[in-house]
Amino acid sequence: xxxxxxxxxxxxxxxxxxxxxxxxxxxxxxxxxxxxxxxxxxxxxxxxxxxxxxxxxxxxxxxxxxxxxxxxxxxxxxxxxxxxxxxxxxxxxxxxxxxxxxxxxxxxxxxxxxxxxxxxxxxxxxxxxxxxxxxxxxxxxxxxxxxxxxxxxxxxxxxxxxxxxxxxxxxxxxxxxxxxxxxxxxxxxxxxxxxxxxxxxxxxxxxxxxxxxxxxxxxxxxxxxxxxxxxxxxxxxxxxxxxxxxxxxxxxxxxxxxxxxxxxxxxxxxxxxxxxxxxxxxxxxxxxxxxxxxxxxxxxxxxxxxxxxxxxxxxxxxxxxxxxxxxxxxxxxxxxxxxxxxxxxxxxxxxxxxxxxxxxxxxxxxxxxxxxxxxxxxxxxxxxxxxxxxxxxxx
Amino acid sequence: xxxxxxxxxxxxxxxxxxxxxxxxxxxxxxxxxxxxxxxxxxxxxxxxxxxxxxxxxxxxxxxxxxxxxxxxxxxxxxxxxxxxxxxxxxxxxxxxxxxxxxxxxxxxxxxxxxxxxxxxxxxxxxxxxxxxxxxxxxxxxxxxxxxxxxxxxxxxxxxxxxxxxxxxxxxxxxxxxxxxxxxxxxxxxxxxxxxxxxxxxxxxxxxxxxxxxxxxxxxxxxxxxxxxxxxxxxxxxxxxxxxxxxxxxxxxxxxxxxxxxxxxxxxxxxxxxxxxxxxxxxxxxxxxxxxxxxxxxxxxxxxxxxxxxxxxxxxxxxxxxxxxxxxxxxxxxxxxxxxxxxxxxxxxxxxxxxxxxxxxxxxxxxxxxxxxxxxxxxxxxxxxxxxxxxxxxxxxxxxxxxxxxxxxxxxxxxxxxxxxxxxxxxxxxxxxxxxxxxxxxxxxxxxxxxxxxxxxxxxxxxxxxxxxxxxxxxxxxxxxxxxxxxxxxxxxxxxxxxxxxxxxxxxxxxxxxxxxxxxxxxxxxxxxxxxxxxxxxxxxxxxxxxxxxxxxxxxxxxxxxxxxxxxxxx
Numbered sequence: 001x002x003x004x005x006x007x008x009x010x011x012x013x014x015x016x017x018x019x020x021x022x023x024x025x026x027x028x029x030x031x032x033x034x035x036x037x038x039x040x041x042x043x044x045x046x047x048x049x050x051x052x053x054x055x056x057x058x059x060x061x062x063x064x065x066x067x068x069x070x071x072x073x074x075x076x077x078x079x080x081x082x083x084x085x086x087x088x089x090x091x092x093x094x095x096x097x098x099x100x101x102x103x104x105x106x107x108x109x110x111x112x113x114x115x116x117x118x119x120x121x122x123x124x125x126x127x128x129x130x131x132x133x134x135x136x137x138x139x140x141x142x143x144x145x146x147x148x149x150x151x152x153x154x155x156x157x158x159x160x161x162x163x164x165x166x167x168x169x170x171x172x173x174x175x176x177x178x179x180x181x182x183x184x185x186x187x188x189x190x191x192x193x194x195x196x197x198x199x200x201x202x203x204x205x206x207x208x209x210x211x212x213x214x215x216x217x218x219x220x221x222x223x224x225x226x227x228x229x230x231x232x233x234x235x236x237x238x239x240x241x242x243x244x245x246x247x248x249x250x251x252x253x254x255x256x257x258x259x260x261x262x263x264x265x266x267x268x269x270x271x272x273x274x275x276x277x278x279x280x281x282x283x284x285x286x287x288x289x290x291x292x293x294x295x296x297x298x299x300x301x302x303x304x305x306x307x308x309x310x311x312x313x314x315x316x317x318x319x320x321x322x323x324x325x326x327x328x329x330x331x332x333x334x335x336x337x338x339x340x341x342x343x344x345x346x347x348x349x350x351x352x353x354x355x356x357x358x359x360x361x362x363x364x365x366x367x368x369x370x371x372x373x374x375x376x377x378x379x380x381x382x383x384x385x386x387x388x389x390x391x392x393x394x395x
Numbered sequence: 396x397x398x399x400x401x402x403x404x405x406x407x408x409x410x411x412x413x414x415x416x417x418x419x420x421x422x423x424x425x426x427x428x429x430x431x432x433x434x435x436x437x438x439x440x441x442x443x444x445x446x447x448x449x450x451x452x453x454x455x456x457x458x459x460x461x462x463x464x465x466x467x468x469x470x471x472x473x474x475x476x477x478x479x480x481x482x483x484x485x486x487x488x489x490x491x492x493x494x495x496x497x498x499x500x501x502x503x504x505x506x507x508x509x510x511x512x513x514x515x516x517x518x519x520x521x522x523x524x525x526x527x528x529x530x531x532x533x534x535x536x537x538x539x540x541x542x543x544x545x546x547x548x549x550x551x552x553x554x555x556x557x558x559x560x561x562x563x564x565x566x567x568x569x570x571x572x573x574x575x576x577x578x579x580x581x582x583x584x585x586x587x588x589x590x591x592x593x594x595x596x597x598x599x600x601x602x603x604x605x606x607x608x609x610x611x612x613x614x615x616x617x618x619x620x621x622x623x624x625x626x627x628x629x630x631x632x633x634x635x636x637x638x639x640x641x642x643x644x645x646x647x648x649x650x651x652x653x654x655x656x657x658x659x660x661x662x663x664x665x666x667x668x669x670x671x672x673x674x675x676x677x678x679x680x681x682x683x684x685x686x687x688x689x690x691x692x693x694x695x696x697x698x699x700x701x702x703x704x705x706x707x708x709x710x711x712x713x714x715x716x717x718x719x720x721x722x723x724x725x726x727x728x729x730x731x732x733x734x735x736x737x738x739x740x741x742x743x744x745x746x747x748x749x750x751x752x753x754x755x756x757x758x759x760x761x762x763x764x765x766x767x768x769x770x771x772x773x774x775x776x777x778x779x780x781x782x783x784x785x786x787x788x789x790x791x792x793x794x795x796x797x798x799x800x801x802x803x804x805x806x807x808x809x810x811x812x813x814x815x816x817x818x819x820x821x822x823x824x825x826x827x828x829x830x831x832x833x834x835x836x837x838x839x840x841x842x843x844x845x846x847x848x849x850x851x852x853x854x855x856x857x858x859x860x861x862x863x864x865x866x867x868x869x870x871x872x873x874x875x876x877x878x879x880x881x882x883x884x885x886x887x888x889x890x891x892x893x894x895x896x897x898x899x900x901x902x903x904x905x906x907x908x909x910x911x912x913x914x915x916x917x918x919x920x921x922x923x924x925x926x927x928x929x930x931x932x933x934x935x936x937x938x939x940x941x942x943x944x945x946x947x948x949x950x951x952x953x954x955x956x957x958x959x960x961x962x963x964x965x
Contacts, residue, residue: 035818048647081752089923123873134769137762138784141844144799145791147809151802159802160812208450215446220439234458236950238902240919241939244926245461248936268457271450301672327791332904338924349794353801353909365795376783 014059018106020054025102026051026151029095033083050079055103065104073098087167145369151319152177152362159359173280177363187360190348197259197334197344198327201266206320208267209274214308216275217282228275235272239332247336266330267335277322281315281386314386318379326374440577469936472714475706477800478521479508483710491704492729499702503651506546507616510644511623513540515631517950524690527931528716528725529705535696542693546684547643550650553681559671567641570667571621576605580635604636609662616648653678717937741938742922748918749838752900759847759896761890767851767888772860789845797906800838804829804910807858830912838910843899847892854888887956894953898946 012018027353034043054072062068073096080092105111112119115127156162164172181187200203212231216224234242246265247256256259285308293303309316331346338347345364352361419427459665472765481504489497512518554561572580579602590597604625608843610618624645625636630637642879653659653675660671708726709716716726723739724731733739764855766785770778803809806825814820858881866876904919911920918938925935 032817037818038818042820129766131769134765137766138781140762140841141788142784144796144803144841147712148795148799148802150793151809158807159805161806168675204453212447212450215443218439218443220436221443221447222440227451230459231450231454233462234454236898236946237462238542238898238904238920238942239775240902240904240917241462241465241943241946242458242906244922244935244939245460245463245465247461247926248932249461249464252464264457268454271454329794331794336923346792346794349798350909353798360856361798365792365798368792368795372792372795373787374788376790380786393924 012109014056014107018059018103019055019092021106022055022099022103023048023052026054029099035144037083041296051099054099055358056210057102057109058100059107064374065108069100071261072096072103090168102348118238148362149366149369152359152366154359154362157359159362175304177358177360179361180358181363181367184360186343187345187348187364190345192344193342194328194345197262197266197323197342200263201270201327202320202324203266204263205270205323206316209271209319209323210278210312210316213275213278213282217279217285231275232272234269239330243333243336246333250337256337257342259342262334262338262342262344265333266327267323269333270326273322273326274316274319278312278315283313314382318382318386321375321379325372329343401926411504412514415416421929423794439674465624465936466940466943468933469717469940470713470715471933472709474524474717475710476522476712478512478517479505479710481505482508482706486491486703486707486710489703489707490900491700491707494700495597496687496700499687506686506690507620507644509539510543510547510642510647511620513543514642514644515623523930524933525705525709527720527934529702530711532695532702532705535694537701539690539694539697543690544643546686546689547645547647549684550681551643553677554646554674557677558670558673560638561646561674564637567621567645570635570663570670571607571610571618571625572636576602577718580637582869584635584637595808601633601635604629613656613659613662614652617645617652620645622646630918636910647684649674650681681751717933718941720934721937721941741918744916744918744921745941747832747857748901751832751839751915751917753896754836755839755843755900756893756896758836759844760893762840763844763847763851763892764885764889767848767855768885770848770852771855771858772869785845785848788841789822789849793842793905796842797838797909800834801829801910804834818944819924829910830915832911832915834910834912835907835915835917839900839903843896846895846899850891850895851885851888854891855885860883890956891953894949894956898949898953902942902946 006297008348027044030043030045030047030050031040032043032048034040037043055074058072059070062071073093076092076096076099077089078092080088080090080095082088083092091235111128112124115124143391149163151161152161153175154162154165155172155176162172168174214227215221221227242265246261250256250261250265255264289307289311290303295309328344329346331344332342332352333348334342335350338344345368349361349364351360411460419429422428422431424431464909468826485501485504486497509518512521517532518536518540522533525536526533551561560566568577568580583599583602586599588596604622606618608621610621621636621641624641628634628636628639653671657675657678659677660668661670696702703726714726719726719731720734723734725734770781770785773781785797801808803810806827806829810828811820811825815822815825820826828837830914862880862884863876866880867873869881891920901917902919903917904923907915907917908920908923911917922935922938922942925931925938
């Protein structure tokens with residue numbers, strides 16, 4: 001590093017650095033394939049040799065990255081076909097893509113892209129290992145959710161991948177679990193209950209919650225902290241305790257096992273979310289607007305609907321979404337407060353999981369994942385709109 | 396307004412109103428300005444409270460009241476004194492340490508209570524309740540309840556032999572009922588008969604039974620039992636006492652009353668008096684029943700003084716018994732003792748809940764810290780993209796995530812299949828990763844990880860990167876700069892995330908129930924078990940109250956560290 005005008009890093013050493021590492025990666029894939037075919041050692045050796053050869057060829061004769069990586073994908077796909085037919089080709093193509101990427105990533109010095117130029121080799125190694133660890137954690141977060149999506153198309157009644165599925169045979173896949181969900185009266189009843197209970201509970205918590213949040217945001221509220229603590233408490237108290245208390249109390253007053261009881265219980269659970277999101281929106285609310293509107297002759301109701309409401313609407317909607325998802329996703333309280341007539345979707349899933357009845361649960365789970373993606377997008381868009389309206393930060 | 400006219404600004408006007416010099420400052424309507432301002436403030440306060448009130452009332456009724464009810468149930472114990480009122484009273488004088496059985500009197504009262512309870516089908520509930528404290532009591536109550544009717548029948552036969560009128564409902568009704576009630580009930584009977592004749596529906600409620608004051612005074616035991624009988628007939632059977640003979644135990648009570656008070660007839664008049672004086676004259680010839688012997692014969696378990704000591708110990712309307720049970724202690728005649736070894740499960744369960752919550756919290760910190768660090772140091776566009784990977788699990792249904800782990804971890808599941816395919820594990824020795832502590836910890840770490848990452852991220856976002864750069868420029872290594880400069884500033888985030896994850900995990904029910912098996916369950920699963928399976932609601936309430944106390948203390952700590960208002964929803 002003594003050379004002053006050396007802004008870019010030197011090309012890594014080919015034989016001492018790139019080849020052994022790519023060979024190592026190849027050896028890893030070889031080992032995996034080999035042990036699946038009961039010849040681990042052979043796989044290891046072949047993998048290392050193929051990896052090193054690939055790296056040498058790509059670096060020496062393929063200066064164009066895109067071309068080189070496609071060549072690697074193609075090569076490994078062909079090898080895959082020879083080893084394991086069509087599914088082998090898919091796996092091979094994936095391995096080829098990774099190998100091609102590693103080769104160029106190492107040989108072009110990309111691995112130093114995100115670190116300061118003065119970093120020593122161990123520091124660069126540590127930085128990349130750190131990124132790798134983060135990747136593993138993200139994998140841990142997402143993989144379980146992704147895994148159930150293909151499994152929900154299983155043609156068999158198993159909770160795992162069948163050989164037909166792994167060989168990408170269309171016969172291994174079917175929509176039968178989705179069909180079961182849409183035709184089975186138990187699931188349909190549960191779905192109906194869920195879509196009746198959740199909106200009713202959301203309506204109660206949003207209407208009462210918004211009013212209370214407006215009241216709480218005024219400057220002169222006596223006992224504000226105590227009131228806030230009471231209103232937030234359903235979020236803090238563990239669900240099992242809420243459920244136990246509601247079960248005892250609601251059976252005293254005859255609400256246990258009724259539709260109304262479940263709706264009231266869910267509304268209580270959703271209220272903290274509405275309060276929190278709406279008060280957060282009201283923090284940026286300019287009170288001179290309501291005064292101006294009153295000054296121009298609007299009554300309090302008109303002012304609320306024409307001035308206040310449009311401005312706090314994003315907060316109200318996202319609070320409502322939180323309340324909705326709380327009720328829609330809730331199972332502990334409904335297990336105790338409800339009876340068989342109020343069986344909701346999560347309850348049905350819960351019993352299904354406990355008794356291992358059918359992979360229809362996975363089909364339902366997939367549908368719910370799709371719904372939650374939609375909800376996530378909506379909330380994110382609303383949050384941005386709200387910030388834009390309040391002029392806080394763009395995007 | 397005249398005083399305010401020389402003030403130059405509203406602020407001056409307010410100051411003048413406060414200082415109160417030179418007479419009060421007046422508002423436009425002629426009232427003193429200070430008063431007027433206070434009125435406006437009060438109105439504003441009322442308006443705010445009026446907006447909050449509906450929700451506050453709603454939450455108090457639907458949520459706070461249930462919690463209060465649960466706390467109440469954890470100490471409530473009225474079933475003993477409600478079901479055995481006479482026994483509880485006469486047991487007060489008995490000394491449990493004497494090692495002897497209570498006297499004849501207690502057994503007599505116990506017979507009365509049991510006979511009434513058995514008729515009202517309440518004795519099995521009491522047996523179940525006391526069985527929590529002393530095993531075996533439940534079956535004693537059940538067996539005795541079936542056999543005690545014979546005692547009353549002895550007296551019933553005596554009375555009916557003496558005068559067949561004692562076997563008629565009308566005799567009892569006239570003897571026990573007050574004149575007012577008799578009149579109302581007769582009118583009701585007539586209307587009901589008329590309606591029946593005309594084939595009309597008749598649903599007027601029965602008039603409430605009222606005791607004859609003379610009966611209450613002269614025949615206290617009999618009238619108390621008859622009162623219970625009338626109430627039972629009206630509420631449970633929807634019939635009047637005209638329609639059924641009184642319980643057998645009523646005859647025994649009448650015998651006792653007449654023996655104790657041979658002059659009882661003096662309080663009555665007419666037929667009643669004649670009937671009673673005849674009976675009073677005859678009772679000394681009746682063959683008396685040995686209650687103690689009869690009860691011991693019906694079920695020999697009653698000969699154990701321990702049983703009576705337990706009834707005595709649990710006779711007050713409120714008890715600490717459930718809380719003692721919840722911490723593996725029990726209340727006995729000799730004071731508070733540890734439960735027998737094989738029944739000590741709650742301390743273990745609380746310890747396991749704490750241990751597993753700490754494990755989950757620890758794994759969440761380990762996995763969440765690097766992620767939060769990465770997210771807070773990347774450019775906004777990239778970190779927003781990666782944030783979706785954190786928020787998607789956060790928004791996905793809890794049951795979806797739990798079922799995903801069930802699919803992945805089970806013996807015929809994806810991970811085991813993969814390991815077998817790779818040859819790392821032989822097909823016969825698949826790993827057990829579910830229905831144990833490992834399964835619960837893994838699944839719950841996954842579920843609660845976003846709750847760690849989000850608070851950490853929001854704290855790390857506020858740490859200026861220039862501090863670390865300054866440290867490095869002063870010669871710190873990467874590690875020193877991180878450990879001595881960056882890490883201490885991120886500690887509040889770790890604290891907030893840890894408490895949040897801990898609070899959430901110690902109350903978790905669904906995931907441990909589904910993937911926890913027997914060794915990976917939490918205290919909440921035990922609470923649910925007591926509510927829905929063992930029906931020991933008092934113990935469930937006591938366990939719940941302890942858990943609630945722990946959570947509230949932690950929450951208070953959270954409030955001190957982060958503040959309630961900073962609860963963020965991502």
